[in-house]
Amino acid sequence: MAQIIALVIFVAMFVLIVTDKIERHYVTLGCGLLTLILVFGVCMRDPAAIMNTLNVKPIFTLDFWYAPHAEGEESGGINWATIIFIAGMMIMVEGMARAGFFRWLCMKLAKLVHYKTIPVFVTFMLMSFVLAMFIDSITVILFLASVTIELSRLLKFDPVPMILSEVFCANLGGSATMCGDPPNIIIGTSLGYSFFDFILNTGAMAVIALVFTLIYFYLVFRKQYSTPSENIDISALPSPESCITDKKGFALSTVIFLIAVVMLVTHSMTHLTVAFIGVFVSLATVLANTRHLGYIMKRVDYKTLLFFIGLFVVVGGLEQTGVLETVAGFIGKISGGNSKLMIAIIIWGSAVASAFIDNIPFAATMIPVIKTLAVSSGVPLDTLAWALSMGTDIGGSGTPIGASANVVGTSAAAKAGHPIGWGEYCSKAAPATVIVLAVCTAYIFVVYL
Template sequence: MLTILTVVIFVITYLVIMTEKIDRAVAAGLGGVIMLVVGIYDVNKAFLSYIDWNTIALLFSMMIIVAITSKTGVFEYVAIIMAKAVGGRPIPLLLVISTLTAIGSAFLANVTMVLLLVPIILTIVRMLNIPAMPYLISIIIASNIGGTATLIGDPPNIMIGQAVEHLTFNAFLFHLSPIVLLIYAVVLGYLIILYWPKLKKNQLDQVTLSRMKASHYLKVTAALPKSLGVLCLTIAGFVLNPILHVDLTSVSLAGALLLLLLTENEYKPEEVFKQVEWGTLFFFMGLFMLIGGLEEVGIIDELARGLVFYTEGDLPKTSMLILWMTGILSGFVDNIPFVAAMIPVITEFQDYGMTNLDPLWWSLALGACLGGNGTLLGASSNLVVAGLAAKEKEPIHFIEFLKVGFPIVVISLAISSVYVYFRYLIHFTT
């Protein structure tokens, strides 16, 4: 009975979020609280086990750093430089911003990259009077694809790397970057074709663009070098994570607190806190509580373990099923708890005589990361972009993103299937 009740609460809440009749943070929070009230789990378990405070703290910290840095005008400065570099042309701008997002997401983590780039692209589209939506959706898509390439690019990869000792940073780069480059090239072409009619109609005011002076927007005060210095130090901490062995959350918290301390005279902390995307943070908390309910009653674990019985230990079949099942489900259910449930299941395959589990790990990583493009709720970076866009009156609607993202997931998984089969599985089918 409790299992049925959990599923009902989850489905109804999800439908409310999809229809956007109620603010998504309120809807998710309400669904999570209802699970507490009906006794699916208690508040201690919610706060100590199911809400991922590492993710919340990382987002909060980076929001503070971005909020303070944005006050210096540096985002406007970079925006004008980029706009002038492509001559204000919408399609080259889409190509540049998407590629920058993908590369940055591989080495800085996709959530961090979108927090840095979304304010820049929103500034550019306002200046050039072009639609924001193609760029916002492209940033989301590129962040999830780029984050797939490395160990630190996306949380599921970090979890897999921590669970399997020999899957190092270089291993992820060697095995996943080739297919990520191919998928990105195909998807970028698809996005350009998709948005070409909308963007080519925009006649840019070249006179206005030529008159824009990037230096006019830069506020050269004591806060400028402090903000850029702390931002660079924080990013360096992320990049050097494999060497320093300091987790990303600790690095971001240290950076945020240091910047608050250094700029206290210029920007009061209470004013900075007002710019934090509190709605996005509370939405994450509600979503973690909803997924926690599914974990509590064993639904996610049963889905994972059912895989063992269905495939009967056949490696090629298991690998393909993990790839597609993880890819599709990751669009609708947060991929972090699903990957957490799958890791011990894949490890158990050794008991079925499998000596080489690497194809399963790569299938899990590809499915979890690429599947995040399926819906607006599929990955952390999606929600962060949506929160930043909503604040600037550029809301990304669930169905609008679904129409673009889900076909891209199918394309990505199809290409991944061919790659995994010919690189890892063909020898097991002959």
């Protein structure tokens, strides 16, 4: 009975998220509450399951902040490390945005390539990839798309191909690191992987895929950008320096960002957890912006944090009632013990699912599944984790609703008078998604199996 109710709540949550009629944080929080009351309270009568799912106790242990022996979250439920880390990064990013960092960076790079369309196109794709490795893709695209639109008006080019390519590269960049995309943070903190583990595995795949992506988008869009625009007054373009709204804040936020990158890259050596890094960068940003604290805190996306909390509870319900073990058993059965088929199912199945539904709940749900699969099938958990990571991160690139960056990018384009329909989006992004997934599948088959 508990299994059925947990499953019904989970399916209802997914349907409500997909229909987009109620804000998604209300959906997950409501469904999370129902899970606690109906599944754990009424059906299981198990207070321990509620405590396990709320998962508050570990926050008060040293291992949560400093972990010399990284093992990942022992129990399921709310992944507080992910939530604290994301909250910290959000605060840091808002500090950078307030000082004008992102706009300055975009304008600086555009100036460095002399505002020439094709070099701007390639540079912005690369910048999108690199920034998304460390910063959430929504913020990256918010700034990049807005600068692209501004430049397109002044330099007279169509911003749509550039925005589509930037969005794709942001998703690809996000897949390269542990902190780039929420599914990776959840996978990393749940399974005890470090930033370095991701760089060496998903990062390697993402860099190879980036080469294919650059070639693909260049070939697809080169004609649109090959005719140089005439009568362009470069002096009308804003100088990079004019984008900086607060010089002191700019310098401090840049330093904090660099420290965050160093802390992330070295956290497997320093043993500082991502939760610690999140708290550190947020405190540093708060101290550096005491006068603008209200502005920054107001802009933090609390809704996403609440969404995560509710989501983890609902997935915890599935985990505690054993539904996910059944799913793992099913995948194991249809793959017949063939590890290549199992990997293919995980990477391509995750990709197809992520193209149409939110990849965050999908990844959170699949983690217990791959844990069970690793035990039952003997395929190393790492391999399954990288397949899940690339599938969920890249699959979302295929459609306008597959990933948050796609939504923000297409929204910015439409607001500027360039609406992008499903046909246009998918005809350009879906082939690139298939190419990247094929590259990742081949890489996993060759390197890990």
